[in-house]
Amino acid sequence: MEVFLQQIINGLTLGSIYAIVALGYTMVYGIVQLINFAHGEVVMIGAMVALTVIGSLAGANTGMPPVVIVLAGIACAVPVCMAVGYTMERVAYRPLRGAPRLAPLITAIGISIILQHLAMLIWSRNPLSFPQIIPNPVFEIAGANVSGVQIAIISLSALMMLGLTALVYRTRLGTAMRATSENPQVAGLMGVNINRVIASTFVIGAGLGAVAGVMVGTYYGIAHYTMGALLGLKAFSAAVLGGIGNLAGAMLGGILLGLVEALGAGYIGELTDLCHVSWISTGLAERCAQDGHVVLMGSNYQDVFAFLVLIAVLVFRPSGLLGERVGDRA
Amino acid sequence: MSLLEVRNLKVAYGGIVAVRGIDLEVAAGELVALIGANGAGKTTTLKALAGVLRPSGGSVHYDGASITHDPSHRLVQRGIALVPEGRGVFARLTVEENLGMGAYIRDDRHEVRADLDRIYALFPRLKERRAQTAGTLSGGEQQMVAIGRALMSRPKLLLLDEPSMGLAPLMVQKIFEVIASISAQGVTILLVEQNARLALQAASRGYVMESGAITLTDAASTLLASEQVRQAYLGE
Ligand SMILES: Nc1ncnc2c1ncn2[C@@H]1O[C@H](COP(=O)(O)OP(=O)(O)OP(=O)(O)O)[C@@H](O)[C@H]1O
Ligand SMILES: [Mg+2]
Numbered sequence: 241m242e243v244f245l246q247q248i249i250n251g252l253t254l255g256s257i258y259a260i261v262a263l264g265y266t267m268v269y270g271i272v273q274l275i276n277f278a279h280g281e282v283v284m285i286g287a288m289v290a291l292t293v294i295g296s297l298a299g300a301n302t303g304m305p306p307v308v309i310v311l312a313g314i315a316c317a318v319p320v321c322m323a324v325g326y327t328m329e330r331v332a333y334r335p336l337r338g339a340p341r342l343a344p345l346i347t348a349i350g351i352s353i354i355l356q357h358l359a360m361l362i363w364s365r366n367p368l369s370f371p372q373i374i375p376n377p378v379f380e381i382a383g384a385n386v387s388g389v390q391i392a393i394i395s396l397s398a399l400m401m402l403g404l405t406a407l408v409y410r411t412r413l414g415t416a417m418r419a420t421s422e423n424p425q426v427a428g429l430m431g432v433n434i435n436r437v438i439a440s441t442f443v444i445g446a447g448l449g450a451v452a453g454v455m456v457g458t459y460y461g462i463a464h465y466t467m468g469a470l471l472g473l474k475a476f477s478a479a480v481l482g483g484i485g486n487l488a489g490a491m492l493g494g495i496l497l498g499l500v501e502a503l504g505a506g507y508i509g510e511l512t513d514l515c516h517v518s519w520i521s522t523g524l525a526e527r528c529a530q531d532g533h534v535v536l537m538g539s540n541y542q543d544v545f546a547f548l549v550l551i552a553v554l555v556f557r558p559s560g561l562l563g564e565r566v567g568d569r570a
Numbered sequence: 571m572s573l574l575e576v577r578n579l580k581v582a583y584g585g586i587v588a589v590r591g592i593d594l595e596v597a598a599g600e601l602v603a604l605i606g607a608n609g610a611g612k613t614t615t616l617k618a619l620a621g622v623l624r625p626s627g628g629s630v631h632y633d634g635a636s637i638t639h640d641p642s643h644r645l646v647q648r649g650i651a652l653v654p655e656g657r658g659v660f661a662r663l664t665v666e667e668n669l670g671m672g673a674y675i676r677d678d679r680h681e682v683r684a685d686l687d688r689i690y691a692l693f694p695r696l697k698e699r700r701a702q703t704a705g706t707l708s709g710g711e712q713q714m715v716a717i718g719r720a721l722m723s724r725p726k727l728l729l730l731d732e733p734s735m736g737l738a739p740l741m742v743q744k745i746f747e748v749i750a751s752i753s754a755q756g757v758t759i760l761l762v763e764q765n766a767r768l769a770l771q772a773a774s775r776g777y778v779m780e781s782g783a784i785t786l787t788d789a790a791s792t793l794l795a796s797e798q799v800r801q802a803y804l805g806e
Contacts, residue, residue, distance in 0.1 A: 419663060419671050425642075425654075425658075426654060429642050429646065429654065
């Protein structure tokens with residue numbers, strides 16, 4: 241039971257991060273039907289920039305309180321990522337609007353490679369460690385541990401999801417975004433400058449990605465120029481799970497994926513413990529008697545779950561949990 | 571001087587020329603009909619006038635200025651509104667959000683609110699369905715949304731592309747009554763219609779378009795009486 245509760249908490253934390261990254265994929269897809277494979281790299285750049293800022297402020301003995309230092313890291317990462325998001329739309333995707341689907345898709349992969357290598361040139365090949373400057377108190381709830389960082393990640397993510405929902409459903413820009421996503425030509429006839437609305441979508445998605453990057457960096461205490469690839473792929477899976485193009489779907493998909501992954505990691509060892517079936521061979525029975533466990537797959541198989549989920553969704557419900565239609569849009 | 575002056579307008583889709591150099595004028599306050607068979611180029615003409623398509627040749631002057639190459643989002647600000655063929659309502663937005671999109675360029679909130687009430691008075695059905703997504707409306711109701719939405723921008727020039735398409739006779743009558751009342755309020759209208767008789771009865775002048783060219787233009791009553799029009803477009 242403790243394991244279960246603990247993995248739920250870990251899963252919610254991870255899931256919140258996936259959800260925020262997934263929103264970046266789904267917003268862009270919703271408005272231009274493009275899978276921006278470079279979004280994971282934007283998240284990575286967010287983590288790297290924040291790390292650089294936090295590291296130098298923490299090292300400079302400024303006497304700033306740690307929370308202020310982390311906020312300063314976020315405050316630098318967000319505009320940098322927004323600029324990256326804007327530039328990528330303006331330079332790479334806008335000229336390809338109206339081109340066959342494959343062209344922007346390949347471009348996205350190209351941008352992601354370029355961004356990774358730029359990051360490698362700037363921040364080196366080595367993993368950089370996030371300075372653990374924030375005191376991270378651990379609370380105990382019913383036998384499970386919740387850390388201050390986990391609480392911060394979950395609540396900040398919830399705030400961002402609420403904020404984004406309000407933006408999309410309550411503001412003029414949000415209505416224009418929804419109108420453009422349905423029919424850009426008619427949105428133009430209403431006076432919407434669709435280029436500006438599309439650029440705003442990229443910028444907002446990148447801003448969310450930047451915060452996600454800081455959150456992952458702080459959670460794992462590490463950042464690396466390749467970290468965006470796997471994270472991006474998982475968040476993309478989460479967006480597909482929820483129904484790509486659908487905001488609520490990305491949030492739901494992210495959280496579910498985090499939970500599946502954490503529970504999977506928590507129980508896979510036990511589930512694949514060959515000692516449950518020790519009768520199949522005497523050799524095995526002997527080893528079980530000695531070690532207690534012969535585990536086939538450990539929690540390092542955690543990453544597999546995201547893709548099992550992705551495959552299952554694509555097979556059984558290609559439009560995702562909350563998606564409406566499939567087919568020509570994908 | 572005319573509000574809208576089109577000279578030698580040419581529009582092409584890649585290599586396919588759909589409009590081959592037409593001249594067309596609409597004076598302020600006028601209601602002009604543009605009729606023609608399927609594929610004649612009527613929709614293409616309206617889209618070019620609204621800035622959705624870029625002309626490949628010729629010029630468009632509106633209110634004394636050249637708007638030949640202006641994009642649609644600028645033209646709305648100048649007072650040109652297009653009700654597109656097939657209505658083009660935003661299916662996943664509510665009726666009220668759709669109407670709100672029509673007023674996207676305006677920031678006089680109180681006036682917008684008053685205009686919204688006017689649209690609801692014109693189409694009480696829309697008021698009942700204001701919180702419903704537009705995709706769930708019937709075709710006729712969607713046409714009301716499309717027309718109401720265009721009016722919300724307070725256009726000087728209203729371009730209507732087949733507003734009666736696919737509607738039951740009673741609804742067609744209602745839509746034409748609305749068009750007449752909009753026109754009576756001084757809005758200049760260019761009306762494209764398959765229903766040539768109704769269009770020419772509502773309009774003061776008309777143009778007949780065939781394979782991308784204007785083949786005939788005259789007072790609407792003259793066109794209604796002309797042998798050529800009667801045979802080709804009125805089914806007589
Ligand atoms: N997107 C497009 N690409 C290529 N050709 C097109 C395109 N849209 C229209 N056309 C062609 O341009 C010509 C004029 O089409 P248009 O839609 O303007 O006709 P229309 O007069 O509005 O007809 P209808 O009464 O059927 O609506 C047609 O031959 C049509 O096939
Ligand atoms: Mg047409």
